[in-house]
Amino acid sequence: MNATITTLPGDGIGPEVVAQGVAALQKVAQVYGHSFTLKTALLGGCAIDATGIALPQDTIDACTTSDAVLLGAVGGPKWDNPSAKVRPEQGLLGIRKALGLYANLRPVTIHPKLIPASPLRPDLLVGVDMVVVRELTGGIYFGDKKREAHASGEVAIDTCIYTTGEIERIVRASALIARGRKKKLVSVDKANVLETSRLWRSVTTRVMKEEFADIALEHMLVDACAMHLIRRPADFDVIVTENMFGDILTDEASQLAGSMGMLPSASLGADGTGPTRMGLYEPIHGSAPDIAGKGVANPMATMLSIALLLRHSLHLEHEAQAVERAVYATLEAGIVTGDVAPKGSTAHSTGEVGAAVVSRITRA
Ligand code: IPM
Ligand code: MG
DSSP: OEEEEEEEEESTTHHHHHHHHHHHHHHHHHHHTOEEEEEEOOOTHHHHHHHSSSSOHHHHHHHHTSSEEEEEEOOOGGGOOTTOSOOHHHHHHHHHHHTTOOEEEEEEEOOGGGGGGSSSOHHHHTTOEEEEEEEOSOGGGTSOEEEEEETTEEEEEEOOOOOHHHHHHHHHHHHHHHHTTTSEEEEEEOTTTOHHHHHHHHHHHHHHHHHOTTSEEEEEEHHHHHHHHHHSGGGOSEEEEOHHHHHHHHHHHHGGGSOGGGOEEEEEOSOOSSSSOOEEEEESSOOOGGGTTTTOSOOHHHHHHHHHIIIIISOOHHHHHHHHHHHHHHHHTTOOOTTTSOTTSOOOOHHHHHHHHHHTOOOO
16 A cells, blocks of 8 residues: 655654654565655654744644654653743644544553563553543643733633533544453543533443443543552553543553553544544653663654554554564563663663564564
C-alpha cells in the first residue's frame, strides 16, 4: 500500500526515539513491499524556537494531509517559564484538538522479562493486560482558563466541561474495544463530587444498556481505581475515563509494564470508514530532558507505537504483529536500555536496541 506519514519528533528525547520508529517503518515497507512517504514537521519547543508558536499552520496542514502521524514528545526546561504565553504543550493539545483525536488508547501489558523492572510484586503482575481509553479533547484540559485579580489576591480558574455527545462517542469507542476483548468495561469518574462525572456516569450507563448489553459495565471512582490498579491490576480489561483522570492513571499504569519507556499510545478520531483512519501515535513517556542527547532513551514505546499505527491507521495487522514480535524477541535476547536492564547487566543504547528490533522485523 501507499501511505503518507508525518513525523513530529519534537523536543528532548523525541527525535532520538522517532528515528528508531522511522527505521522500523522503513523495514516494514521493505519486507512487505509497501511505499511509505515520510514527511516531518515542527511541534512544541522546537516550533516555538523556529516560528514563535508551538503549533504552526504548516504542521496542521502536513498532518491533515497524511494517513497517520508519529509524534516523539514535546517540552523541556528551556520553555518551562510558567508565565510564558507560548508553551510546547499547547502544540500537543492543539494538534489533538485540530485533528479531532478524541480517543486515546493506552494498552498496558507486561512482558515476562520485564517483571523484575516493575516496582510491583511479581505475583501481582501475572496476567496484566489492559487498555486504558482516555478521552482526549475535552474536560479541564480544554475548558476556559483565567486569572483574576481580587482584593484578597490572585484567583485562578480552570473550567471542566463535558457534553453528552463527547461522552457517548468515547464510551462507544471503548465498548467496541471491550467487545473484541473480555467484554468487561470499567468506567472511571468522580461522581461523588463532580457534576461532569455525574453526567459521565449517567450517559455511560444509558449507552451501555441500550447498545452494549453484552458487555459488563462497572463504575469506579478514580481514587479507588488508583488503588485497585496496583492492588489487583490483572482484574482490569478495558478502562474508559475522562481526560485528566486518564493522564494520571496511565502514568501509574506504566509501572505495571516495567517502565514508561515501554508504553505506546494511539490517538484516534472519528473516521474509521475509509481505507485508512487518521491517527496520531506517540510513546507516553514525554521528552525526558534529563537524558536527552545521551542515546540512552528506550525506543521500544515508539516502536510499539509504530505497531499501533500500522494496525489502527493503515489496517496492516500482519505488519503490526511483525513489529511487536520483533520488540518482544529483542527483549528476550536481553537487548534493552538502562531503564529496564536487570541490575548488573549491560544497558544498550537507543541505537543498538532500535537496530536489534529492526533486524528482527521479518514475515511470520
Ligand atoms: C500525556 C502528557 C500530556 C498530557 C502533557 C505533555 C500535556 O502528559 O500525553 O500524557 O497531559 O496529555
Ligand atoms: Mg501524561
